[in-house]
Amino acid sequence: MPRELSLAEIFQLGYYWETKILLTAIKLDLFSALDSRSFSSSELANRLTLHDRSLSLLLNALVAMRVLAKHDGQFTNSSVAQQYLVKTNPEYVGNLLILHDSEWENWGKIEDTIRTGTSPVRQHVFETNPEMGANVLAVLDRIGRGSGVNLAKYLQLDEVEHLVDIGGGAGTNAIACCQEYPHLKATVFDLPQTLHVTERYIKDVGLEDRISLKPGDFNADSLGGPYDLALMSDILHYQDHQTNAALVGKVFTHLQGNGRLVIKDRFLDPGRTSPAWTTAFAVHIMVNTEHGDCFTTQEAMDWMVTAGFQSVTELETRAIVQGTKA
Ligand SMILES: C[S@@+](CC[C@H](N)C(=O)[O-])C[C@H]1O[C@@H](n2cnc3c(N)ncnc32)[C@H](O)[C@@H]1O
Structure with missing residues (x-):
C-alpha cells in the first residue's frame, strides 16, 4: 500500500501556480531572450516590452523553482533551461509546453465537462492548428x-x-x-x-x-x-x-x-x-x-x-x- 498523503502534499497538489509561471515564461520566450547572457529584470522588460515589476516577480519565482539563477540582481538560465528552453537550441522542447499552455482555457472548463460529459473542444490540435501540430510533432520526433x-x-x-x-x-x-x-x-x-x-x-x-x-x-x-x-x-x-x-x-x-x-x-x-x-x-x-x-x-x-x-x-x-x- 502506498503511504497516505500529508496535508502539506495535498496543498502542494492544489498549487498549480508554478505550472502557470513556467508556461508563461516559455510563452513569453524569456529563456531565449536570456540565452547565455545575464540581464536584470528591467533590462529584460525593456527588451521584451514587458512590465518590469510584474516580470521581476515572475523571474524571482523561476529562480526559486531552480529554472533560473540570480546573482547581484542579474538573471541567467540554469543549464537545463539553456539546453531545452532556448528556441535556437536543437533540443528545444518549449513547443510541447506551449501546447499545454494553449489548453489552459479547456482545463478551466473541466468542472463543466465532469458535470455534463461534454468536452469543450470539437477537434484535436492536429486538425485545428497545423502549425502548432507541426511544432508538437517536432518535439515528439526528437523524444x-x-x-x-x-x-x-x-x-x-x-x-x-x-x-x-x-x-x-x-x-x-x-x-x-x-x-x-x-x-x-x-x-x-x-x-x-x-x-x-x-x-x-x-x-x-x-x-x-x-x-x-x-x-x-x-x-x-x-x-x-x-x-x-x-x-x-x-x-x-x-x-x-x-x-x-x-x-x-x-x-x-x-x-x-x-x-x-x-x-x-x-x-x-x-x-x-x-x-x-x-x-x-x-x-x-x-x-x-x-x-x-x-x-x-x-x-x-x-x-x-x-x-x-x-x-x-x-x-x-x-x-x-x-x-x-x-
Ligand atoms: C500524437 S501524434 C503520433 C505520431 C506518431 N504516430 C508517433 O508515435 O510519434 C498523432 C498523429 O495522428 C494523426 N491523426 C490524428 N487523427 C487522424 C486522422 N483522423 N486521420 C489520420 N491521421 C490522424 C495526427 O496528424 C498526428 O500525426
Missing part, C-alpha cells in the same frame, strides 16, 4: 528518435516488406524502422496537413525512395495496401472505444494474409488507477479532445480479437499489443 530505434529492433521486421504507420506523424517510427532494416519500405498515413511536416523529415534523412506518404482520415478513407505490418502509435487515445474498434477492424482488411497489427499507446492497468501519469493523461485527453480516452491493453486486445486477429498478445506491458491476421 521518439531513441525509442523508435528500440521499437524497430523489438518488432523484428526481417520478414516484413512493407509497413504502414497509421497516424505516423513526423514519420519517426517509419524512419527508424527503415534505417534499421535496409530492405524495408514504409507508408506514412496521416492527415494532409501533417504530411507536409512528414515530407520534410523524410527528405532530411534521404528516405524519399523508401517511405511514401498517403494523405487521409484514417477513420474515413482507404488506408491502401495490403501491407505486411500496420503500426498505430499514440493515436488511439484521441478517439473513443467504438471508433477504435472500427479502425482496428478496418486495418485488418488492409493487411496481407499473414500481416500483423502493432498498437503502441499509453495503456492503463486493469483497475485504471495506474500508471499515475496515464491516469492524469486520461483526464487531460478528456478535456482537450472531443472523445479521447485512455484504454487498458485488454481493451485493445479485444478490438483485435473481434476484428479477427489471432495470437493477440501484450508484447510490452502497458505499451505494445500485437495481433496477426493468420
Whole structure:
C-alpha cells in the first residue's frame, strides 16, 4: 500500500501556480531572450516590452523553482533551461509546453465537462492548428528518435516488406524502422496537413525512395495496401472505444494474409488507477479532445480479437499489443 498523503502534499497538489509561471515564461520566450547572457529584470522588460515589476516577480519565482539563477540582481538560465528552453537550441522542447499552455482555457472548463460529459473542444490540435501540430510533432520526433530505434529492433521486421504507420506523424517510427532494416519500405498515413511536416523529415534523412506518404482520415478513407505490418502509435487515445474498434477492424482488411497489427499507446492497468501519469493523461485527453480516452491493453486486445486477429498478445506491458491476421 502506498503511504497516505500529508496535508502539506495535498496543498502542494492544489498549487498549480508554478505550472502557470513556467508556461508563461516559455510563452513569453524569456529563456531565449536570456540565452547565455545575464540581464536584470528591467533590462529584460525593456527588451521584451514587458512590465518590469510584474516580470521581476515572475523571474524571482523561476529562480526559486531552480529554472533560473540570480546573482547581484542579474538573471541567467540554469543549464537545463539553456539546453531545452532556448528556441535556437536543437533540443528545444518549449513547443510541447506551449501546447499545454494553449489548453489552459479547456482545463478551466473541466468542472463543466465532469458535470455534463461534454468536452469543450470539437477537434484535436492536429486538425485545428497545423502549425502548432507541426511544432508538437517536432518535439515528439526528437523524444521518439531513441525509442523508435528500440521499437524497430523489438518488432523484428526481417520478414516484413512493407509497413504502414497509421497516424505516423513526423514519420519517426517509419524512419527508424527503415534505417534499421535496409530492405524495408514504409507508408506514412496521416492527415494532409501533417504530411507536409512528414515530407520534410523524410527528405532530411534521404528516405524519399523508401517511405511514401498517403494523405487521409484514417477513420474515413482507404488506408491502401495490403501491407505486411500496420503500426498505430499514440493515436488511439484521441478517439473513443467504438471508433477504435472500427479502425482496428478496418486495418485488418488492409493487411496481407499473414500481416500483423502493432498498437503502441499509453495503456492503463486493469483497475485504471495506474500508471499515475496515464491516469492524469486520461483526464487531460478528456478535456482537450472531443472523445479521447485512455484504454487498458485488454481493451485493445479485444478490438483485435473481434476484428479477427489471432495470437493477440501484450508484447510490452502497458505499451505494445500485437495481433496477426493468420
Ligand atoms: C500524437 S501524434 C503520433 C505520431 C506518431 N504516430 C508517433 O508515435 O510519434 C498523432 C498523429 O495522428 C494523426 N491523426 C490524428 N487523427 C487522424 C486522422 N483522423 N486521420 C489520420 N491521421 C490522424 C495526427 O496528424 C498526428 O500525426
